[in-house]
Amino acid sequence: MKILVIGAGGVGAYFGGRLALAGHDVTFVARGAHGEAMRTNGLMVKSINGDFNLNPVNVISSIGVDVKADLVLVAVKAWQVRDIASQLKAVVDENTMVLPLQNGVLASDELKEYLPAKNVLAGLCRIISKIESQGVISHFGVEPTIVFGETDNSKTTRVAELCRTFNDAGFKSKVADDIQSELWKKFIAICVSALLAVTRSTYGEVRELPETREMMFQLFTEIATLASRLNVYIEDGFVDKTMAFIDTFPHSSTSSLTRDVWEGKPSELEYQNGTVVKLAHQAGLDVPVNKFIYHSLLLMEQRARR
Known part of the structure; x- marks a missing residue:
């Protein structure tokens, strides 16, 4: 081929x-x-x-x-x-x-x-x-x-x-x-990358601290709710499965979005949490955790692109 x-x-x-x-x-x-x-x-x-x-x-x-x-x-x-x-x-x-x-x-x-x-x-x-x-x-x-x-x-x-x-x-x-369902299920998981960027922490650190672990859970829940609002199938209990999946990542690992933000490079912020915020607005749904994270990084993203 x-x-x-x-x-x-x-x-x-x-x-x-x-x-x-x-x-x-x-x-x-x-x-x-x-x-x-x-x-x-x-x-x-x-x-x-x-x-x-x-x-x-x-x-x-x-x-x-x-x-x-x-x-x-x-x-x-x-x-x-x-x-x-x-x-x-x-x-x-x-x-x-x-x-x-x-x-x-x-x-x-x-x-x-x-x-x-x-x-x-x-x-x-x-x-x-x-x-x-x-x-x-x-x-x-x-x-x-x-x-x-x-x-x-x-x-x-x-x-x-x-x-x-x-x-x-x-x-x-x-x-x-159902590829749309699969895309959204991965989408739910990857949007924690911006939380890592905001907290300047690794997957292991974010999942271990109770306060940031709760933020991660709420972030996932908001996106799963949005997917359902948009008629994308997400099975019951998927957020818990996603939390368990994140728990398997190497403690010191991060994501490409996280590293891009830290290094002052353009990132996929608009295509991750930014997309959540925009689609939620169109659907009339409140996503406060994703909105906070997106807005917290927006100035850095704009500077990187300039």
């Missing part, structure tokens, strides 16, 4: 690297020093599931019209999807599948603003990983998994075959029965 991976950070490099290791023709779009290091020295992935190295690696710095793919994995930050979508028109043909793996619940809709709906899948991934140094990825938490499907939840031959491709590449994958 010819695969184009847009973004070679902790997500794109890990899953793309596994697919390349399995023998697929993988090309990474990566810029700057990280892309140059991959081009020169290959890609090194340090993983709790076993390290691996790829050398040589196919790396390009931009999306060109001469690049065609059976599958495009979109692994950039959520706020970069719209820009990428407009560029992808040059490489998408009749049969290309475009699979976004962003945090949040908006990526597929944003891709469809520029691409034919038939080309766009919906998906999410589970992994805690980051760029450790130029050309080096560290995967240090959570079993790597991709959950995806057609945006209308139809069970097509192409998603069944793609699921087999992913599983054969050495990471878990499944076709969702």
